[in-house]
Amino acid sequence: MARRRKGLPIDGVLLLDKPKGMSSNHALQRVRRLFQARKAGHTGTLDPMATGLLPVCFGEATKFSAHLLDADKVYRTRVKLGETTDTGDAEGVVVERQALPDTLDRSAVETILERFRGEIEQIPPMYSALKHQGRKLYELAREGKTIARAARCVTVYDMRPLGWERDGFWLQVRCSKGTYIRTLAEDIGAALGLGAHITALERLETGPFDSEKRLSLEALEAMSDDERLGQLMPIDVLLGHLPSLAVEAPVADRLLQGQRASVPDAALALAPGATARLYRGESFLGLVESTAPGEIAPRRLVDTSALVPG
Known part of the structure; x- marks a missing residue:
């Protein structure tokens, strides 16, 4: 006798505001349990350090989630200069330090940023979910292994500074799928001769969705079952293009x-x-x-x- 599938057959799309320090899969499972949903999946991993927009698809909507995986994204990030880490972000170990000037030359940064607008090549980081012979690269990286990675072409449609600090700056980046913001920051730091890593990363947009309707786990937990169901958008919002x-x-x-x-x-x-x-x-x-x-x-x-x- 076939085993009965657990959970409710809920269908739709939810815009989750993923908190810092939680993996995308953990956040997904928290939401799935709240809705008691039979089937759910997200539409593009955010690193544990990252926050922001994580669309969650329920039921039949999971059939069309690839359309968001392929979509353009918008991020806000803080680039810290003077230090390079093994992961490209603040969760890694500092592997190199450079002395910073007393005052950051904003015009020099703007000039360097121009090099990274448009089509660029990136070498994916070792601390990523890409696979090599069936294993994720970050698993190999944690074992101290480094695998040769081929450069990939991505597109930075727009990139502009949002704020300046002595040891870094904030950026907003609109980019194509497959763009690693950590790698972008590292490459900018290398071009400046100062090294860099990111200390904050927030996804603001993905495909047709922005941050206006995203909901935190705390807000969802405070709702009744009917209120939560009322937050779901129809399946075809994924396919408006x-x-x-x-x-x-x-x-x-x-x-x-x-x-x-x-x-x-x-x-x-x-x-x-x-x-x-x-x-x-x-x-x-x-x-x-x-x-x-x-x-x-x-x-x-x-x-x-x-x-x-x-």
């Missing part, structure tokens, strides 16, 4: 059975290979792909029998 396509019930039924369907009028604007959100009335059904002019096929659909509105 994609075009939408509404179909009648017979076409929707065909697609939900895994078959292609003809929709000559509605799909004319979709180029072959394009992906669109699928709706039957007001109900979101998932994603479809244009396979030919006037024809679409299911790509990633929700289990409509399991959907429970948030």
